[in-house]
Amino acid sequence: MTAATSIACAATIGFDEAQAIVRKSCVPLGFEFVPLGKAGRRVLARDVVAGIDSPRRDCAAMDGYAVHSRDLAQGVIRFRLSGESGAGGPLPVPLPPGTAVRISTGAPMPPGADRVVMREYAMIDGKHVILTDRGGKGHVRRRGDDFARGQTLLTAGTRMDARAMVVTAAADVEGVTVWRRPRVHVMTNGDELVEPGKAAMQADTVPDSLSEALTLIARQWGGKLTGMSRATDRIDSLRDAAQAALSETDILVLAGGASHGHRDLARAALLPLGLRLAFAGVAMKPGKPLWYGRIGRTHILGLPGNPTAALTTARLFLAPMIAAMSGAGFASALRWSSHASSLALEEGGDRDQFLCGVTQGNTVRTIERQQASAQMMLAQADVLVERRAGVPAGPAGSVLQCLRF
Structure with a gap:
């Protein structure tokens, strides 16, 4: 990044060069340990390793009757019922020959039993069960069939979606180490801008159509919103709003004030705060006024004020910035x-x-x-x-x- 001290020294550059500059500058922010309930949509900084076997013991994959396959091989179809095994219950006693145990899905297999005959293939006759069919497959899940204790289940870089949450919880893991989410503040500027719903009450005003949209983009790609603000077309208003946001912000997004008119003041307002420009103007359409720089460790992204240009450049630059800083990688947002x-x-x-x-x-x-x-x-x-x-x-x-x- 060039240590630009004035707006004039930052020339228009190509789209690919602009993306390369931003890509090089945006790196993960560090990691933290969070409870599983707060890990949704976060990106893993460390692998998830199973804390237990799944299943924890041999268990039934279907509701039915646990028997020994040796009895079936000898032609036995009438078995004496010898109790019941339910999911979450104690381990049944060993199964003697010629006996069967009523068993539910997920319940532990009795020692000695190695097959489950589905209940659809059985009839109850008092204290006995009569099998009408051998029931095809054995319908037994062996201990560790799904995964074993100590096995790596999710690798660093995985985004924690609902599927990953299931696997992590099933592995008896109470929390995970994730990359920190970049804190994002969205600031719009313009004397004409008012909160949506208020424009009809004031002549010559325009609804601020970008703030909520840009905050949604930030959240969708893994950012943590720290605030929204709206400044007027005055250098001191812009500077004060930006300065108030800097202490708790990793990415400051400014929408508007990114062109070359006499009221486009964003860069001029931030230069006294230590703004170092990387580029100001990109050879792309829409979005030529796009600019990017840093104030200390805070990334500053200046978007055009026109709605379609703002959302286009936000999708092409803000989304991959957040993805990179949250550990998912710059390219993950550009598929x-x-x-x-x-x-x-x-x-x-x-x-x-x-x-x-x-x-x-x-x-x-x-x-x-x-x-x-x-x-x-x-x-x-x-x-x-x-x-x-x-x-x-x-x-x-x-x-x-x-x-x-």
Whole structure:
């Protein structure tokens, strides 16, 4: 990162170069031990190792009757009932020849029994059970069949979703070591911005449509929201709001004030706080005003104020920043997929473009009238479609790279 001391020294750079700078700068923040109940969506910093065998002893995989396969091999079909084994109950006594134990799914097998005949293949006759069929498979889960004590079940880097929670809890693990979540503060600026629901009551105001959306993106990719703030178009207002957030923030996101007009003041407001710019302006469309820097250890990401441009750059930069700092890796948020274009393609422009698109099966259609300030098309778009600068025109069916929006 360059130790820029003024806005003028940060020139426009290419999209790939900008991503490389951010990727190199964003690393995991350190780890902590948390109870399992608070580990959801966190990323493991250490492997999860089984504390017990699963199952803990030989047990029934079906409701039925536990018998010895040697009796079945000798043609025995009538067995004397010798008790019952239930899940969570004590280990039954050894099973004598010619006897059977009623058993439920998950219940321990009696010593000597090695087969469960499903109840559908049995009839009760007083204190005896008569088998109408041998019942196919043995329906016994052997001790440690699923996993054994000391076995690594989940490796570092795994995100703790519902499936991982099941495995961890089943392994009798009460807590896990995870990467710390980056703390994110979202700040918008503009004299015209008001809280949604208040614009109709005041002339010449506009609802702040970005704050809630950006905080949702932060949460979705593993960030921990520490606050939202809104500043006016004054350097002191921007500086005060940013300074108040810095002490408890790993990523400060500023939406608006990222262009070159006389009221776009964000970078100028933060320079006295120690802002070191890495870049200011990226050769991409939408999102050319995007900028990035640091104040101490806090990452500062300046997004354009136009809604579609803001969400596009947030998806391409903020999401992988959070993923990298939370231990999942920068690339985990940038999984591109191939789709055939349903329309003929024009030649690429002078900047890399990331267009709002709609998928239909394995095809994709870019939305007409792409505008950085538009908002309605965001409700339709489910992918960003990559069109690199200068790429040649192509017919319908051409393969496009798409990123889930």
